[in-house]
Amino acid sequence: MVLLAAAVCTHAGKAILSRQFVEMTRIRIEALLAAFPYLMTIGKQHTFVETDSIRYVYQPLGELLYMVLLTTKNSNILEDLETLRLFSQVIPKYCPVLEKSEISEHCFDLIFAFDEIVALGYREDVTPTQILTFTQMYSREEEEFRTKRRIQEREARAKGIKKARELQQARREAERSGNKMQAFSRTSSTPGSIIADTIVNPRTPKMAPIRPSSGTSSSRPKALKLHSRGKEVEDFVDKLKSEGETIIPAFVMRRGGSDTTTKTNVLLPSGDDECVQLCVKETMSLTCSRDGGLLNMEVLGKVTAQVTENNNRICLIINNNDKKGFELKTHPNIDKKLFTDESVIGLKNPENSFPLNQDVLLLKWRLQTTDKSLIPLTITCWPSEGVSGCDVIMEYELQEESLELNNVVISIPVPTGVAPVISDFDGECEHDRKQNLLMWRLPIIDANNMSGCLEFNINGQPDNFFPVNVSFVSKRNYCNVQVTKVIHVDGDTPVRFSSETSFVVDKYQIL
Structure with a gap:
């Protein structure tokens, strides 16, 4: 035919x-x-x-x-x-x-x-x-190649992290021995002044580097420069800031200008390549009303593991200290009775082993509530109309003391074409003229820095400052569930493992 x-x-x-x-x-x-x-x-x-x-x-x-x-x-x-x-x-x-x-x-x-x-x-x-x-079109050779490449990338990433830590330790030793040059100096500014469209409160112990205001002589020593192009870059950045552009540095100094640096919104792994690599990830979606009520809060978390050695018949010992009412579920291949009775994650058939060099979902949890006492970070806005405009006071308070929130950014809408006059603040404040937002940045919020405020005056109405959006990252999870130990099924022999934990925001909004 x-x-x-x-x-x-x-x-x-x-x-x-x-x-x-x-x-x-x-x-x-x-x-x-x-x-x-x-x-x-x-x-x-x-x-x-x-x-x-x-x-x-x-x-x-x-x-x-x-x-x-x-x-x-x-x-x-x-x-x-x-x-x-x-x-x-x-x-x-x-x-x-x-x-x-x-x-x-x-x-x-x-x-x-x-x-x-x-x-x-x-x-x-x-x-x-x-x-x-x-x-x-399944190809076994292609699958083996991809697996090998993933292993090589993981090893290269681990070596890079190890080298970065060695360099960081070397810088610390050089600073202690007095050989490191001082690159930044601090200058105080009067309350409410705006410096290069970025304002930093001198009284805050954790803040970004401060650039001296124009017209004021600077007494800071100059850092070593390889060539004159660095000055051109600085002048170009200053020109962009004067035109209203938002410049966010790739690295921000932490803890009072020390050499401890953290890349924005990136959590580094907690260790080098081990026999078992665990990943604990949580995301939060939260919506609050401006009067303090919680409309909805949902937290989703999961634990995944990747075994990189042949002897992969293992169990994970879990420390479950959750008191918030999370709903925990194990994978269908996990022994649910063993997890419920002994808080141990193991396969239903102990003779089976975990797949090699593959991410395996072991445990997940979920919490959905309207109980406002469970909000980890409360944001309160107090706008009041006055003769010279609207006076606004923003406050934050950490309710979950066990958390350490990094790179916190609170975005407050402001009227178009009007610059706020800031009188008091913690952390760092920046007016984004293009997006009409007042960006309140806090490098860290923890048990030692649980509360703070921002006060400013601007022409506008109380409704102009909503919705307020919040973002942060944390290396500690909200659900108090941790993997404390990994052992072999035979003989309870400990297994070397590394764990990477991240708690991030999907949506955090005050309407």
Whole structure:
């Protein structure tokens, strides 16, 4: 037989998908399919219809579609019907719902499958299962290559972290020995002044570097420069700031200007490559009303593990000190009774082992509540209209003392074209003129820095300062669940492991 084309069309003859196996124009195939409905006889069951040169072999797909094969009249009708049956078996494997939208969505998958059935107009000797395998194009060699590359990247990342720590330790030793030059100096500024569109409170112990205001002589020593291009970069950055651009440095000095640096919104792994690598990740979505009520709070967390050694028959000892009412669930392959009775994560069959070099989800938890006592960080806004504009006081308070929040950014909307006059603040304040936001940045909020405030005056109405958005990252999770130990199933021998914990904000909004 010579198969000209295979198509899926509507009852009106409109083509949804068509694959031509011989040279045919689009206009020609559309004209043939448009004539197909007029050739059918109503009230009779047919499997094919013919014209002077074309034979249509068809079968209904669902209620609104047809699977149609276009062949020559001298083809074998029995082979045509067998080929049609194979096409009809393959389509549901890619489109469980036989509808127009579903066919369009998986059109390329179906075309690849059609090419496995017919080549140059002649049918191939294949089964639906073989077609599905061929189109998936699974390669064991490719999978092994990707696994090897992931291991190499992980090893390179661990070496980089180790080298960074060595350099950091060397800088500390150099500073203690008095060989390190002082790069930054502090200058005090009067309350409410704006320095290069970025304001830093001198009384705050944890803050970003301060640039002296224009017109004031600076007594700070100059740091060593390799060439004069550094001065050009500084001048260019100052010009951008004067034009209202927001410049966020890649690294920000922490803890009073010491050499301890932390990259923005990035939590480094807690250790080098170990036999077992654990990842504890939590995300929070929170919406509060401006009067302090909690509209909704949802916290999602999970623990994943990756085993990198062959002896991977292990158990994880969990320390569960949760008192907030989290709902914990283990993976279906984990022994739920063992976890409930002994707080141990192990496989249902102790003889089985964890997959090698693959991220495996072990445990997840969820909390959804409207109890405002569970809010980790409360933000309160006190706007009041006065004679010279609107006086606004923003306050924050850490309610969960065990948390340490890093890189906290509180974004406050302000009216367009009006600059706020800031009188008092903790941390760092910055007016983003393009986005009309007042960015209140706090490097760290913990048990030693649990509360703070920001006061400013601006022309506007109380409703102009909402919604307030908050973002932060933390290396401590909100749900007090930790992996304390990893052991082998046989003999309770300890296994070296590393753990990376992150607690981030998906949405934190005060409406």
